[in-house]
Amino acid sequence: MMTQSPELVLTGGTVHTPSGAVQADVAVRDGKIVGVGFYPDAGRKIDCAGLDVLPGVIDSQVHFREPGLEHKEDLETGSRAAVMGGITAVFEMPNTNPNTDSVMRVHDKLERAHHRMWCDHAFYVGATAENAPELGALERIPGTAGVKIFMGASTGSLLVAEDKELARVLANGHRRVAIHAEDEERMNSRKGERVSGDPSSHPVWRDDESAMLATRRILKLAREARRPIHILHVTTPAELAVISQHRDVATCEVTPQHLTLAAEDAYPRLGSYAQMNPPIRSEAHRAGLWEWLRAGVPDVIGSDHAPHTIEEKSKEYPDSPSGMPGVQTLLPLMLDHVAKGHMTLERLIDMTSSGVQRVFGLVGKGRIAAGYDADFTIVDRKGHFTITEDWLQSRAGWSPFTGMELEGRVIGTIIRGHTAMWEAELGEAAQGEALRFAGCL
Numbered sequence: 001m002m003t004q005s006p007e008l009v010l011t012g013g014t015v016h017t018p019s020g021a022v023q024a025d026v027a028v029r030d031g032k033i034v035g036v037g038f039y040p041d042a043g044r045k046i047d048c049a050g051l052d053v054l055p056g057v058i059d060s061q062v063h064f065r066e067p068g069l070e071h072k073e074d075l076e077t078g079s080r081a082a083v084m085g086g087i088t089a090v091f092e093m094p095n096t097n098p099n100t101d102s103v104m105r106v107h108d109k110l111e112r113a114h115h116r117m118w119c120d121h122a123f124y125v126g127a128t129a130e131n132a133p134e135l136g137a138l139e140r141i142p143g144t145a146g147v148k149i150f151m152g153a154s155t156g157s158l159l160v161a162e163d164k165e166l167a168r169v170l171a172n173g174h175r176r177v178a179i180h181a182e183d184e185e186r187m188n189s190r191k192g193e194r195v196s197g198d199p200s201s202h203p204v205w206r207d208d209e210s211a212m213l214a215t216r217r218i219l220k221l222a223r224e225a226r227r228p229i230h231i232l233h234v235t236t237p238a239e240l241a242v243i244s245q246h247r248d249v250a251t252c253e254v255t256p257q258h259l260t261l262a263a264e265d266a267y268p269r270l271g272s273y274a275q276m277n278p279p280i281r282s283e284a285h286r287a288g289l290w291e292w293l294r295a296g297v298p299d300v301i302g303s304d305h306a307p308h309t310i311e312e313k314s315k316e317y318p319d320s321p322s323g324m325p326g327v328q329t330l331l332p333l334m335l336d337h338v339a340k341g342h343m344t345l346e347r348l349i350d351m352t353s354s355g356v357q358r359v360f361g362l363v364g365k366g367r368i369a370a371g372y373d374a375d376f377t378i379v380d381r382k383g384h385f386t387i388t389e390d391w392l393q394s395r396a397g398w399s400p401f402t403g404m405e406l407e408g409r410v411i412g413t414i415i416r417g418h419t420a421m422w423e424a425e426l427g428e429a430a431q432g433e434a435l436r437f438a439g440c441l
Helices: 076-082 103-113 134-137 165-169 184-189 197-203 208-225 237-243 256-260 263-274 281-296 330-339 344-362
Strands: 008-017 020-029 032-037 044-046 052-055 056-062 088-093 120-126 143-149 177-180 229-231 248-255 376-386 405-415 418-421
Touching: 020 134, 052 344, 056 330, 056 344, 076 103, 076 405, 076 418, 088 405, 103 120, 103 134, 103 248, 134 143, 134 165, 143 165, 165 208, 177 208, 177 376, 184 208, 197 263, 208 229, 208 237, 208 376, 229 405, 237 248, 237 281, 256 281, 256 330, 263 281, 330 344, 330 376, 330 405
Parallel strands: 008 044, 008 052, 056 088, 088 120, 120 143, 143 177, 177 229, 229 248
Antiparallel strands: 008 020, 020 032, 052 376, 376 405, 405 418
């Protein structure tokens, strides 16, 4: 029982707890949830009447480009976009300049991020052939999300394409390894499929088999190494069918982009702005992803926020870079899918909060329960909202979803009891801190 009055109470909302949705207050003290019930006495109250109080939404795949590529994004601007979109925590990827592949470079990012990022955060360590023996120690640095392998679609030392090197990486360490699964050899052999000036040839070049080959290879290697893996941004229903037969070693992610965009419309309308890796594929692929999502196979939704400037994206294909911003639009897009009946709100919560906690061993995050961090995403499910450029916070300054009218509006982002955003206004100061994982305690 609580012996002191709460410092903060969220009042009158529909609160989504592990036991289900309840009309109740949530009490907070010292940045932690102390109870769900009714609390007439509090130092500060936030009126959530008519709103849904969700566990803090976590985006487990973003590229915030710092250090080295700050003209596209940095930790402050990327995290500002995150909290504006209702995101309370992010896992950031290692393909910066220099790569995040050593103790020194992990600590450099953690120091840059502390109370400069608006949301809580963790950083992936990039696997290389050179650092493979050190990965068991690197993955245990507090504030690391684990190890990331690029089997394709990367350059320099972060590309680990050969089975022998992949096996060495998987043999060092114990935590779940995140995988970009595209087969480098097949993609190199198919570069002739690219048509200059035609981004719709992108999924022809990086075809279904490029993804499937890599997925089958890494599943086999993971099973041999007895190492859990997490396959990122899955784009083909066939891969999800295979992954469903390997649930003892593999979890996986889908993105809002692949659930929302389809090649038949996206490339004619957006051109190279629809270009990402793995590619936006056909309407049949998109429908198949939704079927497997409803069957329960994808574990999480990550944005794969990968910003480039308008000048860079305006280059003629294939000189245009792959990637699009998405951290700020992840939740608005998915709330609209809930409103359209494509998925339940409970499934969305599982894929963006409790599922992330379960897959990665997050400590104190992912649910509204006593003792957990007071992280909340407050939404108006009936509110209507149009994505506009002036709302976007990413340094990239654009979104493939600009102009979309959505049902479901993000009202507030609260992180460890601090208001990071309310009604499209940022809080007083960035207070992001490093996430904690069971594998690093």
